[in-house]
Amino acid sequence: MLHSVQDIDTSEALTERQQAVLDAALRLLVEEGDNLTMTAVARRASCSKETLYKWFGDRDGLLTATVQWQASKVRVAPVDRKGLDLASLTASLERFASDWLKVISSDTSIALNRVAVSHAGSGKDDLGAVVLQNGRFALAKRLKPVLEAGREAGLLDFEDAETAFRTFFGLVGRDVQIRLLLGDRVELTGATIGGDARRATQQFLALFGAKTGPRGP
Amino acid sequence: MLHSVQDIDTSEALTERQQAVLDAALRLLVEEGDNLTMTAVARRASCSKETLYKWFGDRDGLLTATVQWQASKVRVAPVDRKGLDLASLTASLERFASDWLKVISSDTSIALNRVAVSHAGSGKDDLGAVVLQNGRFALAKRLKPVLEAGREAGLLDFEDAETAFRTFFGLVGRDVQIRLLLGDRVELTGATIGGDARRATQQFLALFGAKTGPRGP
DNA sequence: GCCGAACCGTAACGTACGGTACGCTTCCGT
DNA sequence: ACGGAAGCGTACCGTACGTTACGGTTCGGC
Numbered sequence: 001m002l003h004s005v006q007d008i009d010t011s012e013a014l015t016e017r018q019q020a021v022l023d024a025a026l027r028l029l030v031e032e033g034d035n036l037t038m039t040a041v042a043r044r045a046s047c048s049k050e051t052l053y054k055w056f057g058d059r060d061g062l063l064t065a066t067v068q069w070q071a072s073k074v075r076v077a078p079v080d081r082k083g084l085d086l087a088s089l090t091a092s093l094e095r096f097a098s099d100w101l102k103v104i105s106s107d108t109s110i111a112l113n114r115v116a117v118s119h120a121g122s123g124k125d126d127l128g129a130v131v132l133q134n135g136r137f138a139l140a141k142r143l144k145p146v147l148e149a150g151r152e153a154g155l156l157d158f159e160d161a162e163t164a165f166r167t168f169f170g171l172v173g174r175d176v177q178i179r180l181l182l183g184d185r186v187e188l189t190g191a192t193i194g195g196d197a198r199r200a201t202q203q204f205l206a207l208f209g210a211k212t213g214p215r216g217p
Numbered sequence: 218m219l220h221s222v223q224d225i226d227t228s229e230a231l232t233e234r235q236q237a238v239l240d241a242a243l244r245l246l247v248e249e250g251d252n253l254t255m256t257a258v259a260r261r262a263s264c265s266k267e268t269l270y271k272w273f274g275d276r277d278g279l280l281t282a283t284v285q286w287q288a289s290k291v292r293v294a295p296v297d298r299k300g301l302d303l304a305s306l307t308a309s310l311e312r313f314a315s316d317w318l319k320v321i322s323s324d325t326s327i328a329l330n331r332v333a334v335s336h337a338g339s340g341k342d343d344l345g346a347v348v349l350q351n352g353r354f355a356l357a358k359r360l361k362p363v364l365e366a367g368r369e370a371g372l373l374d375f376e377d378a379e380t381a382f383r384t385f386f387g388l389v390g391r392d393v394q395i396r397l398l399l400g401d402r403v404e405l406t407g408a409t410i411g412g413d414a415r416r417a418t419q420q421f422l423a424l425f426g427a428k429t430g431p432r433g434p
Numbered sequence: 435g436c437c438g439a440a441c442c443g444t445a446a447c448g449t450a451c452g453g454t455a456c457g458c459t460t461c462c463g464t
Numbered sequence: 465a466c467g468g469a470a471g472c473g474t475a476c477c478g479t480a481c482g483t484t485a486c487g488g489t490t491c492g493g494c
Contacts, residue, residue: 033338
């Protein structure tokens, strides 16, 4: 099962130098895509190929390390769910939507998803699993508590948090990610993202907002 | 601009034999992903590599021809929009949703999208554009008239057909496509697809159904 | 029956790249 | 000061694969 990849502490024993190397690899990955060669990474990071192999085993190891390294950087602070009213819930949702749109439209996310999708075909490594864990599933894990809190507060009404989340996910992302991955230049300025986040949130509330109002009968 | 790829009549002068070769290439593409070699295609299609190069130029040419060939096979009949009431509109939408889910969860779609995404990075060919045109944009072109007919009939209420379509797209697809592309085994039996199509349609109607009822005040 | 075109099967070529080996420098501990 | 580990730069090896070349076979036209 793919979900079995837990949140590994990927920062286990990563030297400053190693992190720098992985950063270089990441930058190169964004520029060159899956075409990056070990030689290129070595040159860019000003290290020897021998070192790359000693540290990361082989090419796939380097790629996985790079992806996990980027993933470990994205851990955002969980949303505080103190006094929850409609306004703060709306704000939270918009925030999640906006953040998510910014992520999936970023160059690094696009590059990482591209290489993970490529490798998902011939299953040598589990890049797809890593990307999923730190993307879509991490988002779910952070958002579901908010949704459930909203339900507790009588603001939301849904049976299954997973289903509600997936709807939110669809309303936010729509066709953006697949279009970007396929090379379409979708217009995504800061303003558009804000507007899309608001629209998605309103639609989600229209679908899952409690008809009875907060603390209803 | 990426959208500039019009619907080319890809079946221009394609011999039976050539179609057979492309079918073989397609099957191999589904099995092997982007790892397929020219030798493998030649062997599978029982033709010589020289012929492959004469017909399709080079590897990229073969790939593009294969993708276009598959695309040309998917042209479905447009939906008739005769007497339009809520029932038939709902049925149409569910049909679209169900068809789309079946497509994106099919092995060939996954394989094609994978290779297109891979190649979208280093833009040698325009596989991404082709896939987008025959996937997401073809769907829009077929669905929008239905939506507009629904609006004409007073069943739907929206400003922009494109926006409405994108919402529908998101409600139907949600996280399915990206998860499949990344190698997650999403459960998608016929029953699940039917249920998801119904749910997406109901949600869409809840968001864009005219409050006034058909032939409103 | 004969010719050339199209095509099959396979062998051959060139190159790019993953992976390894080696010499040299730096730097740290003793 | 000295020995050795770590690491840089580079040269080297093996292989896979894209691309080309070639001999043999089928087949339609005359």
